[in-house]
Amino acid sequence: MRVDEELGRALAELSSTLTPQPDPYGRVLARYRRRRQRRLGGLALALVVSVGGTAFAVAGPARTTQPPPANPNESIAPVLAWSDKLLQSPPRGAVARDTGYVRQLSDLLLDAQRRGDFPNLTVPVNAVRVLFIDDVNDQRIALAAFVRDRPDPVTGWPSAAVWLVAEKGASAGKLASTGSVRGTSDALEPYESLAVDDPSGPGKAIHVAIAPAGCVFLTAPALNGNAFQWASEPTGSYLIRTPQTQRPEWWRVNCGEVTRKITPGRGSLAAKPITDAQLATAMSRVRGNVTAQRARELVYQSAQSAGYRLTALPSVVWGGHVAGVPTGGSPTAGEPSVTNGQVTVLAAPTVDGNWVGEVTIEPDQPRSDSVISTGTSFTVSTDPTDPAGVLAVPIDGDAAGGEDQQFLLVVTPAAATTVRVLRDGQEVARAPASGSGAALTVPRPTAGLVVMALDGSGRTLAGAQVSDEGAQGTPETDAWNQD
Numbered sequence: 001m002r003v004d005e006e007l008g009r010a011l012a013e014l015s016s017t018l019t020p021q022p023d024p025y026g027r028v029l030a031r032y033r034r035r036r037q038r039r040l041g042g043l044a045l046a047l048v049v050s051v052g053g054t055a056f057a058v059a060g061p062a063r064t065t066q067p068p069p070a071n072p073n074e075s076i077a078p079v080l081a082w083s084d085k086l087l088q089s090p091p092r093g094a095v096a097r098d099t100g101y102v103r104q105l106s107d108l109l110l111d112a113q114r115r116g117d118f119p120n121l122t123v124p125v126n127a128v129r130v131l132f133i134d135d136v137n138d139q140r141i142a143l144a145a146f147v148r149d150r151p152d153p154v155t156g157w158p159s160a161a162v163w164l165v166a167e168k169g170a171s172a173g174k175l176a177s178t179g180s181v182r183g184t185s186d187a188l189e190p191y192e193s194l195a196v197d198d199p200s201g202p203g204k205a206i207h208v209a210i211a212p213a214g215c216v217f218l219t220a221p222a223l224n225g226n227a228f229q230w231a232s233e234p235t236g237s238y239l240i241r242t243p244q245t246q247r248p249e250w251w252r253v254n255c256g257e258v259t260r261k262i263t264p265g266r267g268s269l270a271a272k273p274i275t276d277a278q279l280a281t282a283m284s285r286v287r288g289n290v291t292a293q294r295a296r297e298l299v300y301q302s303a304q305s306a307g308y309r310l311t312a313l314p315s316v317v318w319g320g321h322v323a324g325v326p327t328g329g330s331p332t333a334g335e336p337s338v339t340n341g342q343v344t345v346l347a348a349p350t351v352d353g354n355w356v357g358e359v360t361i362e363p364d365q366p367r368s369d370s371v372i373s374t375g376t377s378f379t380v381s382t383d384p385t386d387p388a389g390v391l392a393v394p395i396d397g398d399a400a401g402g403e404d405q406q407f408l409l410v411v412t413p414a415a416a417t418t419v420r421v422l423r424d425g426q427e428v429a430r431a432p433a434s435g436s437g438a439a440l441t442v443p444r445p446t447a448g449l450v451v452m453a454l455d456g457s458g459r460t461l462a463g464a465q466v467s468d469e470g471a472q473g474t475p476e477t478d479a480w481n482q483d
Helices: 003-018 025-032 077-087 099-114 276-282 292-309
Strands: 036-038 047-051 054-058 125-136 139-148 159-167 181-185 192-197 205-210 215-221 238-241 249-255 258-264 315-326 338-349 355-363 374-380 391-395 405-411 418-423 426-432 437-443 450-454 460-465
Touching: 077 125, 077 139, 099 125, 099 139, 125 205, 125 238, 139 192, 139 205, 159 192, 181 192, 215 238, 258 292, 276 292, 276 315, 292 315, 292 338, 292 355, 315 355, 315 391, 315 405, 315 437, 338 391, 338 405, 355 391, 374 391, 391 460, 405 450, 418 437, 426 437
Parallel strands: 047 374
Antiparallel strands: 036 181, 047 054, 125 139, 139 159, 159 181, 192 205, 205 238, 215 249, 249 258, 315 338, 338 355, 355 374, 391 405, 405 437, 418 426, 418 450, 450 460
């Protein structure tokens, strides 16, 4: 599998855990996020992506996330209670009707764990509960919970979780083997999901999600700026999507009268690979200079990471070489805080009617920490791909002049020669523009700043306010922290 495809998959998984949440559970979840062991098939490069102005690194296989200390003002007790409801739920899935098979699988998993067959799950365990098992296309998929003797001393989670995948009709012994493990977590959360490659073809996948018994899944097609039309799933408290049934959609979990989760369905709008026709569309309004190969890679990676939050594939807005752009690095750690490099801007429409964009920065000189690119994300309410318009994106300004200064990347109409920045009608910054772009530092805060693009005669061509930092506005929800 190509490296750019693996990066796309890694980004897609990462985005599901880094999306800002509209309620306190997002912060609780971040603190108690379990360590995930994923098979990423040889991904050996690192890519840093900024979400809301903060950089996160996607590393190689077997990456871990250690939660920071919990905030005593944010209780995780309701989350643990819902996790226990999932643990106490009866097994779901067609194969789960075979109670003898389920019992045998539970016993074999417990024996295997106690023998040390699962290197990512070595704590003392007193029981194993199979929560899901079904044959999906040509594969047998199962979710098992491992109940610890004592809750995890760091996170407080009482149960771990393991996803297992083998061939359709596999024996309990085969399914309980180390080779069948596809995902290990040190926490059984109230909502669990898995994506696994389907043998039917490259890029094809099976998606399974499960919630506590008594909860119900609803799904709705992804719409651009319109209200979701929700419909109940016939499977009730779990959901399965195959390559034959996958579509651009959103998922919702209701438990009683309360909506506990809203999330985009797994998958993306990106073909694998991006077709020539899709690339032509993505490049149809590009300004500046971007190679077709790099554009193809970035469009695929961006679409994979954003998934069905988007209603169309990303477009390439601008590309060019920029000097002194902040990278978020730390000179004391041997990482440059500014760099000269190739910058590429992408943007795409989202389900809430806004546009979300990404700025990718590829340094001219390789970094000592093996990070191959850095960047940031932004949100605007109007189409940033309009060649006659202005797009102003703030990029981490700490390295660009201190706490009072913000680095600003501006995309302009082709005829622009100058960029002016105004606050309350007064000019606060000015810079030359060429190649439909400009870079400058402006005083903070950027809220309320107006950026104007001027031609050689001083005539104003277009103007816009500075975009919002971070990918905002999508209707994702996690409410497992509610009683």
